[in-house]
Amino acid sequence: MARAEPADDAPRRGRPRSQKTRQAILEATSDLLLEHGLGSISMDTVAERAGASKATIYRWWPSKELLALDALFSEWETARPDTPDTGSLDGDLLALVGPWIHQVAQRPYGRVIAALVVRAQTDPQFAQAYSARFLQPRRDEVRVIFDRAIERGDIPADTDVEAAIDLVYGPFYHRMLQGHAPNTDGFARTVVAYVVAGVSGPAVRAE
Amino acid sequence: MARAEPADDAPRRGRPRSQKTRQAILEATSDLLLEHGLGSISMDTVAERAGASKATIYRWWPSKELLALDALFSEWETARPDTPDTGSLDGDLLALVGPWIHQVAQRPYGRVIAALVVRAQTDPQFAQAYSARFLQPRRDEVRVIFDRAIERGDIPADTDVEAAIDLVYGPFYHRMLQGHAPNTDGFARTVVAYVVAGVSGPAVRAE
Amino acid sequence: MARAEPADDAPRRGRPRSQKTRQAILEATSDLLLEHGLGSISMDTVAERAGASKATIYRWWPSKELLALDALFSEWETARPDTPDTGSLDGDLLALVGPWIHQVAQRPYGRVIAALVVRAQTDPQFAQAYSARFLQPRRDEVRVIFDRAIERGDIPADTDVEAAIDLVYGPFYHRMLQGHAPNTDGFARTVVAYVVAGVSGPAVRAE
Amino acid sequence: MARAEPADDAPRRGRPRSQKTRQAILEATSDLLLEHGLGSISMDTVAERAGASKATIYRWWPSKELLALDALFSEWETARPDTPDTGSLDGDLLALVGPWIHQVAQRPYGRVIAALVVRAQTDPQFAQAYSARFLQPRRDEVRVIFDRAIERGDIPADTDVEAAIDLVYGPFYHRMLQGHAPNTDGFARTVVAYVVAGVSGPAVRAE
DNA sequence: TCCTAACCGAGACGGTACGTCGCGTCTTAGG
DNA sequence: CCTAAGACGCGACGTACCGTCTCGGTTAGGA
Numbered sequence: 001m002a003r004a005e006p007a008d009d010a011p012r013r014g015r016p017r018s019q020k021t022r023q024a025i026l027e028a029t030s031d032l033l034l035e036h037g038l039g040s041i042s043m044d045t046v047a048e049r050a051g052a053s054k055a056t057i058y059r060w061w062p063s064k065e066l067l068a069l070d071a072l073f074s075e076w077e078t079a080r081p082d083t084p085d086t087g088s089l090d091g092d093l094l095a096l097v098g099p100w101i102h103q104v105a106q107r108p109y110g111r112v113i114a115a116l117v118v119r120a121q122t123d124p125q126f127a128q129a130y131s132a133r134f135l136q137p138r139r140d141e142v143r144v145i146f147d148r149a150i151e152r153g154d155i156p157a158d159t160d161v162e163a164a165i166d167l168v169y170g171p172f173y174h175r176m177l178q179g180h181a182p183n184t185d186g187f188a189r190t191v192v193a194y195v196v197a198g199v200s201g202p203a204v205r206a207e
Numbered sequence: 208m209a210r211a212e213p214a215d216d217a218p219r220r221g222r223p224r225s226q227k228t229r230q231a232i233l234e235a236t237s238d239l240l241l242e243h244g245l246g247s248i249s250m251d252t253v254a255e256r257a258g259a260s261k262a263t264i265y266r267w268w269p270s271k272e273l274l275a276l277d278a279l280f281s282e283w284e285t286a287r288p289d290t291p292d293t294g295s296l297d298g299d300l301l302a303l304v305g306p307w308i309h310q311v312a313q314r315p316y317g318r319v320i321a322a323l324v325v326r327a328q329t330d331p332q333f334a335q336a337y338s339a340r341f342l343q344p345r346r347d348e349v350r351v352i353f354d355r356a357i358e359r360g361d362i363p364a365d366t367d368v369e370a371a372i373d374l375v376y377g378p379f380y381h382r383m384l385q386g387h388a389p390n391t392d393g394f395a396r397t398v399v400a401y402v403v404a405g406v407s408g409p410a411v412r413a414e
Numbered sequence: 415m416a417r418a419e420p421a422d423d424a425p426r427r428g429r430p431r432s433q434k435t436r437q438a439i440l441e442a443t444s445d446l447l448l449e450h451g452l453g454s455i456s457m458d459t460v461a462e463r464a465g466a467s468k469a470t471i472y473r474w475w476p477s478k479e480l481l482a483l484d485a486l487f488s489e490w491e492t493a494r495p496d497t498p499d500t501g502s503l504d505g506d507l508l509a510l511v512g513p514w515i516h517q518v519a520q521r522p523y524g525r526v527i528a529a530l531v532v533r534a535q536t537d538p539q540f541a542q543a544y545s546a547r548f549l550q551p552r553r554d555e556v557r558v559i560f561d562r563a564i565e566r567g568d569i570p571a572d573t574d575v576e577a578a579i580d581l582v583y584g585p586f587y588h589r590m591l592q593g594h595a596p597n598t599d600g601f602a603r604t605v606v607a608y609v610v611a612g613v614s615g616p617a618v619r620a621e
Numbered sequence: 622m623a624r625a626e627p628a629d630d631a632p633r634r635g636r637p638r639s640q641k642t643r644q645a646i647l648e649a650t651s652d653l654l655l656e657h658g659l660g661s662i663s664m665d666t667v668a669e670r671a672g673a674s675k676a677t678i679y680r681w682w683p684s685k686e687l688l689a690l691d692a693l694f695s696e697w698e699t700a701r702p703d704t705p706d707t708g709s710l711d712g713d714l715l716a717l718v719g720p721w722i723h724q725v726a727q728r729p730y731g732r733v734i735a736a737l738v739v740r741a742q743t744d745p746q747f748a749q750a751y752s753a754r755f756l757q758p759r760r761d762e763v764r765v766i767f768d769r770a771i772e773r774g775d776i777p778a779d780t781d782v783e784a785a786i787d788l789v790y791g792p793f794y795h796r797m798l799q800g801h802a803p804n805t806d807g808f809a810r811t812v813v814a815y816v817v818a819g820v821s822g823p824a825v826r827a828e
Numbered sequence: 829t830c831c832t833a834a835c836c837g838a839g840a841c842g843g844t845a846c847g848t849c850g851c852g853t854c855t856t857a858g859g
Numbered sequence: 860c861c862t863a864a865g866a867c868g869c870g871a872c873g874t875a876c877c878g879t880c881t882c883g884g885t886t887a888g889g890a
Contacts, residue, residue, distance in 0.1 A: 014834030015886040037329050042876055053837045058878065111328030117384050118325050121318030122244050127386060135385055162388065163397040170377030177324050177384065178342055179334060181369065190370040198405030221865030222855045249845055260868045265847065428839035429881045451743050456871055467842045472873065525742030531798050532739050535732030536658050541800060549799055576802065577811040584791030591738050591798065592756055593748060595783065604784040612819030635860025663850055674863045679852065
């Protein structure tokens with residue numbers, strides 16, 4: 001949630017927050033977000049679509065971007081699979097990025113994420129929230145995968161895991177945001193293959 | 208330029224466009240852009256800073272984003288080095304991306320580019336302009352480098368060059384936009400090394 | 415008022431209109447109007463002087479002219495005397511037009527009214543509002559006076575009252591708008607005398 | 622003309638003024654003026670319609686209103702009859718105002734004149750020009766008529782002629798500008814009858 | 829059963845920026 | 860010297876959102 005929740009044992013006097021309204025706002029935001037993009041929707045529009053009041057929105061979400069973050073997160077996180085463990089590095093990576101690119105390709109998330117990135121550039125507080133919700137969890141998963149590969153001895157122990165993570169996600173984000181080419185399954189396989197080959201050590205051309 | 212230029216042999220009637228004003232607008236835009244980011248500057252501010260009129264700006268640039276594109280391009284392109292040819296794939300790549308990350312790190316270009324990316328998500332016409340000015344030229348350079356490597360036999364002829372290009376630029380854009388880590392020289396070396404190793408063929412662990 | 419008022423028994427939802435702001439806008443308009451004339455004032459200036467927002471002005475008054483109409487009316491109507499009844503036609507007319515020309519002469523209303531007349535020429539809806547607020551009430555008063563004179567038998571029953579009204583007000587408006595001569599008390603007496611003599615029937619030169 | 626003409630015996634060097642352009646501008650102004658009213662036309666529109674350049678217009682007419690004055694005058698003055706002399710006061714007055722109200726009724730001159738009046742309220746220099754072109758010539762004619770009536774002994778020698786003139790023209794201007802009723806021939810006859818009766822001296826009711 | 833706190837909708841408010849239009853001036857090339 | 864074309868600085872336009880603020884009304888727990 002975008003606002004600090006009170007302690008569970010607090011008295012909680014007064015009328016409690018309407019969950020129906022909360023849901024309506026998040027859904028209205030999600031819908032409008034994917035229809036028009038963050039820049040083209042207004043708080044007034046969200047309020048109207050949700051049948052809510054602007055004041056209510058501002059009571060719980062301090063900015064349009066944080067609202068979008070929450071809305072997107074709600075839609076995104078439902079039924080996301082656990083970090084896979086296929087036993088091989090390339091298997092794990094493909095099992096991770098495959099569903100990710102499918103989900104992203106499904107609807108125009110690109111422009112929404114781009115808009116969030118813009119806000120994160122200027123607002124450090126928002127940047128923190130964005131990172132904690134969207135960025136780090138995905139990086140953590142990949143980090144686990146690479147760590148397991150190191151433990152198994154599949155890749156060198158001195159592998160630069162942070163760089164490797166960027167090498168994995170960078171190309172997909174690049175295509176998603178710059179839009180010069182689609183994130184196809186073939187592209188995913190190629191990227192994973194190249195990355196795995198790359199981190200597996202100094203290449204020796206097969207004669 | 209943001210607007211089509213008339214044919215060179217046209218009669219050229221009427222008062223000609225003021226190049227002084229054009230420059231003043233582009234410079235004012237550049238300055239404000241890097242100081243505050245695209246979202247925080249207004250056409251009014253640009254006009255005032257440039258000593259120009261809003262109408263004049265709109266006469267030549269249909270949107271704030273296209274103006275920013277032009278301004279950034281003017282600032283960016285001055286004295287950009289030619290595509291390097293060091294004789295080796297990793298040498299070429301490093302010689303290319305090194306200056307690029309330095310230039311980007313120098314001033315807060317990240318948030319400006321992010322803002323342009325946002326607009327490109329929604330406006331196909333702008334996307335085209337953005338791609339032609341910023342994206343494709345850089346990709347073309349890397350493509351040349353990989354093609355040369357293939358010719359030299361340094362990497363397999365069936366290398367997926369397009370994917371390789373994304374593998375090179377993706378991680379740097381990723382860090383620039385997501386901001387989770389800086390684009391250091393060390394990171395550049397690591398990325399280049401992994402990519403070169405990755406595309407050099409099926410890795411064989413050195414015993 | 416410039417906008418239809420809701421029914422008195424309506425639920426009255428939402429924040430009620432700020433009467434303080436309403437007054438501030440009307441007073442700012444009145445002041446600026448008489449200082450500079452309608453053509454020389456801008457909505458921005460009115461808003462600034464009133465400490466209000468332009469949007470608030472446009473919410474309640476669809477045009478500068480209607481705002482001016484309202485402002486002028488507010489200033490004008492405060493403490494306007496009732497239709498006089500002196501017992502004689504010329505007495506009644508003088509008692510009516512005397513205060514009127516004094517009020518008009520007091521401040522530069524002429525140019526404001528002229529500007530309203532311009533708008534009324536082009537905009538039938540505004541013409542209606544102008545007529546209902548400024549024109550007809552004055553004409554009604556004169557009509558009452560003439561009707562009483564007819565009842566008393568002071569003037570013929572077949573007097574063309576509408577023409578007579580124009581004969582009374584026309585000369586004063588003419589001088590106010592064309593500005594070729596001032597509306598003095600002497601002029602008022604002369605006009606009234608001529609009109610009364612004129613409608614009193616076929617003149618017979620006194621021998 | 623709106624600008625002082627050089628002395629006839631001046632050398633007159635350079636390209637002479639284009640009479641064709643002058644006519645085109647005046648006609649374009651007339652047309653647009655009567656179609657849309659002064660407030661709704663722009664110098665750009667006039668220039669375009671006339672096939673002329675804005676600079677050319679401003680070279681010869683210092684303001685839109687003076688241009689309109691010139692244009693209207695050109696259209697208005699063509700073939701205006703001489704001051705009539707029918708031998709009787711009411712005959713003269715009717716012969717004068719009759720054609721005038723016909724001409725005015727013919728096209729929407731009212732709003733144009735209203736606009737000129739507005740400008741005259743604020744700009745004394747324009748007021749002078751307006752008066753000299755439109756107002757005083759008409760007043761002079763009526764003055765001549767009343768003077769002749771005095772000479773003939775039809776009306777008292779101490780008649781307030783200036784007031785009488787306003788009494789004649791005021792009602793027609795009033796109806797033209799306020800628009801509450803049309804300037805019909807019947808109205809003209811009534812006004813003239815009342816005015817003539819009014820100035821003919823203290824009325825004595827016919828027993 | 830009230831009281832009172834916190835919620836909610838509606839919607840008015842002071843602002844800021846938008847993109848456009850018209851003004852009157854200017855700078856070209858050309859007649 | 861005049862003209863057409865058209866770019867320019869300026870200022871106002873009317874609109875759209877922003878985030879804040881009153882209102883009346885609703886929904887709970889504690890007194």
